Amino acid sequence: MPPWLAYAASGVSLFAVGMSALVLHGEVMRKILAANVSASGVFLVLVALARRAPKGPPDPVPHALVLTGIVVSVSATALALALVRQLRHGAQLGPSDERRR
Amino acid sequence: MTAENVLPVGVLLSSLVPALIIFLLPEQRHGTRTALNLFAAVTKLVLTAVIGWGVVHHRRYETRVRFLPGADLVLHADPFSLLFVTLSAVLWLATTIYAVGYLEGSPQRSRFFGFFSLCVASTMGIALAGNLLTFFIFYEMLTLSTYPLVVHRGTPESLHAGDVYLAYTMTGAALLFAGTASLYALAGSVEFVAGGSVGPLVAGHRGALMLIFFALVAGLGVKAALFPLHGWLPLAMVAPAPVSALLHAVAVVKAGAFGITRVVYDVYGVRVAEELGVMRPLAFVAAATVVFGSVMALAQRDLKRRLAYSTVSQVSLIVLGVAIVGTVSTIGGVVHLVHQGLMKITLFFAAGNLAEKLHVTRVDQMRGVGRRMPLTMLAFTIGALGMIGVPPIAGFVTKWYLGIGAIEAGASWAIAILAASTALNAAYFLPLLRDAWFEPAETQGGILAEEATLSLVLPTVFTATLSIAAGALAASGVSPLAWAKLIATREYQP
Amino acid sequence: MRGVPWLELTILAPLCGALLGLVLQRAVAVLALVSSLSTAVASAGVAVLVARHGTIRRSVGAWELPLGIQLRADGLAALVLVAFAVVGVFITAYAMVHFEPGSRAARSFFPLWLFAWTGLDALLLSSDVFNLYVTLELTTLTSVGLVATGGDPAALSSALRYLLFAMAGSLLYLLGVALLYGAHGVLDLDLLGAVVTRGPVTWGALALITCGLALKAPLFPLHGWLPAAYASAPVPVSALLSGVVGKCSLYVLVRIWLGVFGVPLGRAPAVLIGVLGAAGVLWASIVACRQQRLKLLVAYSSIAQLGTIFLVFPLMGRAAFAGGAYLVISHACAAAAMFIAAGTIEQVVGHDEIDRLDGLAHRLPLTFVAFALAGVSAMGMPPSGGFVAKWLLVRTAFELHEWWWAAVILIGGLLSAAYVFRVLRGAFVPAPITETIRRSRASDLLALGLALLALALGLAPDLPLALAAQGAPS
Amino acid sequence: MSMRAFLVLTVIVWTSAAWSAHGYLRDAPNRLSFWVFFALTMAGNLGAVLAPDVISFYVSYAVMTFAAYGLVVHERTPAAFRAGRVYVTMALAGELLLLAAFVLLVGTAINLPMGQVPAAVAAAPRRDLLVTLLLLGFGIKAGAVPLHVWLPLAHPVAPTPASAVLSGAMIKAGLFGWLSFLPLGHGTLGTHGSVCVVAGFVAVFFGAVVGATQRDAKTTLAYSSISQMGLATVAIGVGLSSPASADAVFSAVALFALHHALAKGALFLGVAVPVGASVGRRRIRALGMFLAALAIGGAPFTSGAAAKLALHGVVVRSSAAPTLDWLLSLGAIGSTVLMVRVLALALARNGEAAQRSSAMAPWLVLVLFPWLLIVAPGARPLFSWAHVWSSTWPAAIGVGVGLRLCQRPPARVPAGDVLEVVSVAARGLKPTLARLLLASQAAVTRFRTRRARFLARWTARIGRIDRAEAALSSFGAVGALALFLIVVLLLVVVPR
Secondary structure, eight states, X not given: OOHHHHHHHHHHHHHHHHHHHHHHOOOHHHHHHHHHHHXXXXXXXXXXXHTXXXXXXXXXXXXXXXXXXXXXXXXXXXXXXXXXXXXXXXXXXXXXXXXXX | OOHHHHHHHHHHHHHHHHXXXXXXXXXXXXXXXXXXXXXXXXXXXXXXXXXXXXXXXXXXXXXXXXXXTTEEEEEEEOHHHHHHHHHHHHHHHHHHHHHHHHTTTOSOHHHHHHHHHHHHHHHHHHHHBOBHHHHHHHHHHHHHHHHHHHTTTOOHHHHHHHHHHHHHHHHXXXXXXXHHHHHHHHHSOOBOOTTOSOGGGTTTOHHHHHHHHHHHHHHHXXXXXXXXXXXXXXXXXXXXXXXXXXXXXXXXXXXXXXXXXXXXXXXXXXXXXXXXXXXXXXXXXXXHHHHHHHHHHHHOOBHHHHHHHHHHHHHHHHHHHHHSOSHHHHHHHHHHHHHHHHHHHHHHHHHHHIIIIIOOOBGGGOTTHHHHSHHHHHHHHHHHHHHHTOTTSHHHHHHHHHHHHHHHTTOTHHHHHHHHHHHHHHHHHHHHHHHHHHSOOSSOOSTTTTOOOHHHXXXXXXXXXXXXXXXXXXXXXXXXXXXXXXXXXXXXXO | OTXXXXXXXXXXXXXXXXXHHHHOOTTHHHHHHHHHHHHHHHHHHHHHHHHHHOOEEEEGGGOOTTTSOXXXXXXXXXXXXXXXXXXXXXXXXXXXXXSOTTOHHHHHHHHHHHHHHHHHHHHHHBOBHHHHHHHHHHHHHHHHHHHXXXXXXXXXXXXXXXXXXXXHHHHHHHHHHHHHHHHHSOOBXXXXXXXXXXXXXXXXXXXXXXXXXXXXXXXXXXXXXHHHHHHHSOHHHHHHHHHTGGGHHHHHXXXXXXXXIHHHHOSHHHHHHHHHHHHHHHHHHHHHHTOSBHHHHHHHHHHHHHHHHHTTXXXXXXXXXXXXXXXXXXXXXXXXXXXXXXXXXXXHHSXXXXXXXXXXXXXXHHHHHHHHHXXXXXXXXXXXXXXXXXXXXXXXXXXXXXXXXXXXXXXXXXXXXXXXXXXXXXXXXXXXXXXXXXXXXXXXXXXXXXXXXXXXXXXXXXXXXXXXXXXXXX | OTTHHHHHHHHHHHHHHHHHHHHHTTTOTTHHHHHHHHHHHHHHHHHHXXXXXXXXXXXXXXXXXXXXXXXXXXXXXHHHHHXXXXXXXXXXXXHHHHHHHHHHHHTTOTTOBGGGHHHHHHHSTXXXXXXXXXXXXXXXXXXXXXXXXXXXHHHHHSOHHHHHHIIIIIHHHXXXXXXXXXXXXXXXXXXXXXXXXXXXXXXXXXXXXXXXXOSSHHHHHHHHHHHHHHHHHHHHHHHHHOGGGHHHHHHHHHHHHHHHHHHHHXXXXXHHXXXXXXXXXXXXXXXXXXXXXXXXXXXXXXXXXXXXXXXXXXXTTSTTHHHHHHHHHHHHHHHHHHHHHHHHHHHHSOOTTTTSOOOSHHHHHHHHTTHHHHHSTTOGGGGSHHHHHHHHHHHHHHHHHHHHHHHSOOOOOOTTHHHHHHHHHHHHHHHHXXXXXXXXXXXXXXXXXXXXXXXXXXXXXXXXXXXXXXXXXXXXXXXXXXXXXXXXXXXXXXXX
């Protein structure tokens, strides 16, 4: 197994782990974290793909993609956190509220 | 842009534009609204007359607008469309005058007259449609614009009637849509042509064409109240009398019967339909409806319900005439489109007058009403006798032609249906006439003391007179019969 | 005409408006209106250009591929662009009526909306799978923000749910994109279409991308996040979500299928999508019939309409494609009109429970007229854009001898008639004359305008259909 | 030529009846209604006789038929309404039969001149059916047995002037129809002819026997009409079976119709002629009635004798001439018996319209007019001894029997005879029908309940969608479904 494939495979596993956590965990903060883990998995896949060609410099495009992806991911996380904060702050909802739904 | 291109649209617009203006008019502007309505109705009559003159002189009136791939919007005037246009235009005028009197002082008149005009506009579109898609579009507009009229009173019963009306007509619409779309998919384009246009497809698509035929007829049969698709009609009689007139005579059931005729003659062509073997089932369904409607009418105790079931029966006579292959029966069917309209609108007007003035709504309340409202009951009598087929009222001409047509086509069983229809019609109308005229009245003022107001009586008497004229002058050149003969000959040209 | 960078302007106009709006908070509404109108003009420019010259491509800032960003406008993009721009202008105008000037909600709504619009236009004009991802995210995140502008707990929690579902969908999509890029080394739709072949990577990418977008679109049965989000958001947001933004993921899916997967993978997955779409039509329509709240009813109606649009996948062909496009634009108008009408009702009577609307039509005639006219389009009754779309789809179904799709569309139409008339029938119940409500009629006029647009689409389909045919698959 | 007789009789009977009704109804409450229907019926009747073509005939005939309903129910009594119901049912059936016949006959050529009708009938593709329809259709109007049941109910309940036109003129329209439409002289219709002859004689005797049991002068007169019309039916029957006799049939039936219309009209009006306390008037009335009764009885030197002579001329051409001739004489006995009964019943009481003053003049016209017939040229044989004898002995026997019956009247057969049987049968069927009706109502109710239950069940079933929909919004469900979707997509795309 070439190293890039190993990285890619572990990226996919990370993604899967994140996704299942996103689905299975009731706690909203955990969901947000799970989404981030999942995103990291995807980025790992992309970065791994950049080194797919055995020789020569790595493909620059995946890096650009990953950078953009991270920006997106961070924004989404920030938005999610802001929402959670506002929810708990404004509506006095307990952390377990999300679980009951 | 010649007159030939513009006039069909003009006929359409002469009720569409008033409809829109009426919606925008404030509720209190009754005078303006009435004036506008009457002006529009008269304009439409004039336009219709002009087109009629032109069609007799072999002018071709057609408006064509590009619409969808393989399906233009086409309005054209052929003799058959003109028959329906004229009927609707004349009856619209009568109904408008009637409705103005009937709704005197009731709320929401703006909405009522707006939708009323919209219905008539849709009917004009149905009549003038030059292809199946255009027909369908206006047919559905008719469905939508009649709903507010059916539920106009807003009572739980009328809302229920509206629900049932929608359930039936929308399902019918879906079937019609399916039939139309699949026919377009099969044939590419479906223009209304005398003699039909799907003939070349029969060889390869026999089954499909049969299925499509039944889908189309079932879709149209809902409005035409063919058994067992008639359930909405008797319920819809909770609507005000002018609406019943509209449903039963001016627009709705007529649109269904008109559509079936179009499909049989101008889409499939009578020979093709016969060859496909779909005419016989259609004739049987129509025959069953004739008998069923009459029997049900006999069982009704509510006057308007009785009239409604009578419509179920009578409209199927149109379909029966259309479905029996032969020029004469076609004449009978087509001319009944007009005759039934004239007679049934008279009956509903009269029933409306009775309900309005004397609060007579049940058949057992008819005692002596002939003395109290002589003009109304005279009109009612003419309508009822016409339905039975008493000469020289219009209904007789229909039965005569249907009878001859049935014999000519070797469908002697249809004679039995006609006889049964006549007998049953007599059974449910004659006792009413007896009660009305020969039983003593409960109260009695001076003559005409209790008669309805002029704007209610005038249209009633007018349509009654037309019913007689259409029968008595059937042999003349301008009668509905003469026109129906023209239509039928055209359809049976080789 | 050709010299003007219309494509870029459609993105820049809302972007500038959004940025300026963040700064000049007092004039945010006027700014939004100006930038909406400019966007509309720019979109019209694109449409004219495409209508005349066919598909247009432009590289932003002259950066060439693969690092540069290329914009591409074909007939479908131009049509949807114009339609969304028109609806967008209406929504902006409505928001100016709806939100109190200078309120916190208004200050956050307008910039977010313009950002969303920026993302939307960029998405419509994107030509590669990654840009589609980025623009889709931009639109989604701003939409989540928009839902949250309601500020109440219900809005916040449904926004959060929306966000989490959307993140999951995006990540699935992104992983699919990664697979595609890994296998083929290109991101451009056309280039990918040229090189993509059958194989495990393509299959995986197809599954991931389709599932991700199905989650975001949403396609039945993954629509669980949608009703709450639409129903709890402020009215202008519901209108723009269901009318405009809600079509994004579907658009992306269509683009990718048309450009990449459609040909090599055959019809089986398309039929699967169609089956889910059909199930969605029936399911959502029935659920819509059972709703007690008007906004939820309209939300489920939107899901049903989306389901109908998904039927273009199995019916793939020029006419069905045009039908789908037509359904997108006419539903954009109709859904926005319905939400605005529902919002007006809620605002006036303080609730939107369907069974308690009896007689209200006498007080709010225009509102009900707008709802009714929009309903006509939603039912697919003529004359309306909905009818034209339905006609094209049903006719195609019959041409392919696959009548069951037609049956689904027709039954869906019947069910939609059931829920639309459930609302309308109350309008005919006579009500005692109560005090007339003094309020601005602007919102009614806007709803009516949108509804009339939906109708007008049914009267003159010639031009839009010709536009949609530019660069459409044959 | 002979058809003119119908015009003459129609005009005379209607005119006298109108004249008489003018006085009869002077103070009646429903005068207007009477005159409207009277005028309509008269117009229809005249129109039918004068019609140039089939369609005008049919239209006039129908107008007459339906307008006459107004005359029948004029008194608004339950009996009148019952008679009206029976009348209109039968009349409608007649109209239907005729409509069917005309449709078969002329098709769309509704302007077929009346003169060409018999030939057209003879040439019609379904001649036998057509003739059957015509016989039945007009037979109802002409009171042919067994289609006569309306007649003894309807004629007596109408105001007397109306009875006079119903019995005098209107049933002749049925005869007129037979003469105008049947293909007499255009081929042989043996079966139809025989049936007619048999039915005719049945009518002759049946009418006499049932009529003799009646207690009411007008009902007896109605039965007399049935009996008399039987004679005409016989003649028509002979005409159908032997074409050679056609001319004789025409003139005989026409003469007979004229005679019977006037004499019967006179008898009916006579019932109503008021005499008050005046002995002179009473004697005039008695004399007039007696003369008219003589005519109907076929006594020598009367119009009746002339008519019977003509009928005899027809019958001798038949193959079964002796039998028929003998039966004719037997029938004359019956006629006379009825007349004796009528006179006894009518003269026993004052004119029924004693309080309403009615003109005697129109009645006298009717009484006297028939006597003109015997001075007409061609009536010579009336004065032969043989004829006098052949018309005297049945009359004499009839008078004897009649007087005997007056002393000991037989049990009364209800008016409408056969109809009573039918009504009794119908009454017997009523419970069955009611049960059927109940059963069908129950079936409808059951259907409705089932439908409601079915709908409710399905609504409940569909209601479960709410829970399912709620479940679909959970993260777990969406996650599982998304995973499932991925798997299915892969299964679908990966080729096997």
